[in-house]
Amino acid sequence: MGDRSSSFLAALPGSPPVLRRLLLTWYQQHGRSLPWRQTRDPYAIWISEIMLQQTQVKTVIPYYDRWLRALPTVHALAADQQTVLKLWEGLGYYARARNIHQSAQIIVAEHQGQFPATLAQAIALPGIGRTTAGGILSAAFDQPLAILDGNVKRVLARLVALPVPPAKAIAHLWQLSATLLDAAHPRDFNQAVMDLGATICLPKQPLCDRCPWQPHCRAFALHLQTTLPMTETRTPIPRKVIGVAVIWNDQGQILIDRRKQSGLLGGLWEFPGGKIEPGETIEACIQREIMEELGIEITVGDRLITVDHTYSHFHVTLNVHHCQYVSGDPQPIECDEIRWVTLAEIDQYPFPKANIKIIEALRSLPAPRQSI
Numbered sequence: 001m002g003d004r005s006s007s008f009l010a011a012l013p014g015s016p017p018v019l020r021r022l023l024l025t026w027y028q029q030h031g032r033s034l035p036w037r038q039t040r041d042p043y044a045i046w047i048s049e050i051m052l053q054q055t056q057v058k059t060v061i062p063y064y065d066r067w068l069r070a071l072p073t074v075h076a077l078a079a080d081q082q083t084v085l086k087l088w089e090g091l092g093y094y095a096r097a098r099n100i101h102q103s104a105q106i107i108v109a110e111h112q113g114q115f116p117a118t119l120a121q122a123i124a125l126p127g128i129g130r131t132t133a134g135g136i137l138s139a140a141f142d143q144p145l146a147i148l149d150g151n152v153k154r155v156l157a158r159l160v161a162l163p164v165p166p167a168k169a170i171a172h173l174w175q176l177s178a179t180l181l182d183a184a185h186p187r188d189f190n191q192a193v194m195d196l197g198a199t200i201c202l203p204k205q206p207l208c209d210r211c212p213w214q215p216h217c218r219a220f221a222l223h224l225q226t227t228l229p230m231t232e233t234r235t236p237i238p239r240k241v242i243g244v245a246v247i248w249n250d251q252g253q254i255l256i257d258r259r260k261q262s263g264l265l266g267g268l269w270e271f272p273g274g275k276i277e278p279g280e281t282i283e284a285c286i287q288r289e290i291m292e293e294l295g296i297e298i299t300v301g302d303r304l305i306t307v308d309h310t311y312s313h314f315h316v317t318l319n320v321h322h323c324q325y326v327s328g329d330p331q332p333i334e335c336d337e338i339r340w341v342t343l344a345e346i347d348q349y350p351f352p353k354a355n356i357k358i359i360e361a362l363r364s365l366p367a368p369r370q371s372i
Contacts, residue, residue, distance in 0.1 A: 012176070013221075019180055023189065023196065023213065024192055027192035027196075030195070034057065034061075036064065040139075040140055040141075041140070042117075042137075043073065043074050043115055045139045046136050050096050059091070060091075063088070066087065074113050074114075075108055077101065078101070081098070081101045082267070084097050085350035086348075086349070088350070089353075093312065094265050094352070098267055102126045102127075107125070119143075122136060122137060130148070131147045135190060138187050139190070142187050143186060144181060145186065146190075148170070149194065150197070151194050151196070151198050152177060152193050153229065154201055154203065155193060156173055156176050156177060157228055158201060158217055158229065159216070161224055165231060165232045166230075167232060180193075206226070238314045240316045242274060242317065243275075244320040245290055245321060246321070246322050247290070247323045247325050248322065248325065253341060254340070254342070255272065255294070255325065255338060255339075255340055256349065257272050257294070257337065258270075258338075259335060259336065260334075261336065268350050270351060271320070272289065273285075273289050273318070274288075283300040283321070290323070293333055293335065294330045295329070295331040296326070298323040299323065300321050300323050303321050304358070304361055305358060305361040306320065307357045318354055320361070
């Protein structure tokens with residue numbers, strides 16, 4: 001990194017007290033009114049902070065409201081993982097939900113049901129890093145702890161015209177965030193700098209004419225506000241092509257399985273299937289995967305739907321076919337649990353978003369399918 005990335009702190013544009021005053025004055029007039037900002041309850045703030053990871057505010061609000069109605073306390077949260085996953089259904093990044101549930105059990109067992117009030121204890125909980133802990137503890141307890149989420153990185157990188165991608169200057173950005181933090185008003189300051197990034201210092205078209213830090217922003221002065229922060233070249237994410245079976249029995253039930261807890265989408269239910277091998281037909285893939293995963297014989301029938309979906313680290317194409325159970329005793333060979341369910345019962349189970357599209361396709365059929 002050399003001297004370029006380590007020298008920008010020494011040349012911070014504007015004094016920290018001036019920058020704090022400008023930002024907090026702006027926030028008093030333009031800060032967003034969000035439901036989790038109307039409380040000091042660390043439980044509610046914690047849930048909002050986890051939901052907001054990699055997810056837009058407008059998406060989070062209905063989930064947050066529904067969550068607090070269903071699970072108003074950490075004791076309620078700690079009780080049942082399947083309830084947690086069902087409430088999270090469609091929000092993505094499901095490891096967050098599993099981590100919340102595991103953290104709740106730790107809080108109940110080790111912290112008397114109270115969210116821990118120290119940084120060390122907070123970051124010891126699953127799924128909570130320094131930024132999330134700082135956001136929770138500053139908002140709930142007014143602790144003077146800095147944050148460094150995506151919005152804050154962008155704001156600070158432009159403020160100092162950071163000459164390298166933020167990922168290569170994380171330690172320096174943390175130092176800058178801590179230097180600027182208003183220790184007397186950490187809750188408001190952290191929320192203000194997040195709002196500045198979310199509403200003014202936008203990724204592609206920043207609204208510099210509305211920014212309270214514009215007179216002190218080095219990127220603006222250098223006409224670099226649309227090119228900073230610098231980005232790193234991203235590796236294209238892979239695509240997986242999957243054969244998926246909607247397996248019917250003679251009673252009009254469908255076979256579903258629950259994924260193992262470890263790994264992507266752990267604990268969620270799905271329609272069974274697997275990756276299509278080179279040179280393999282969809283039908284042959286489905287028959288092979290069902291025998292390998294469940295130990296049963298099926299016949300593969302008509303195509304139901306093709307689903308394209310993008311997760312954080314890969315694209316997936318699901319080629320979904322109606323299938324008929326023929327023989328064998330279904331076994332959870334590569335999953336945690338299997339169940340025969342009716343279409344009317346299927347809403348009781350949490351599914352990944354891509355599988356929700358399969359359920360919608362099943363519901364669009366003229367009548368429940370009894371066989372292929």
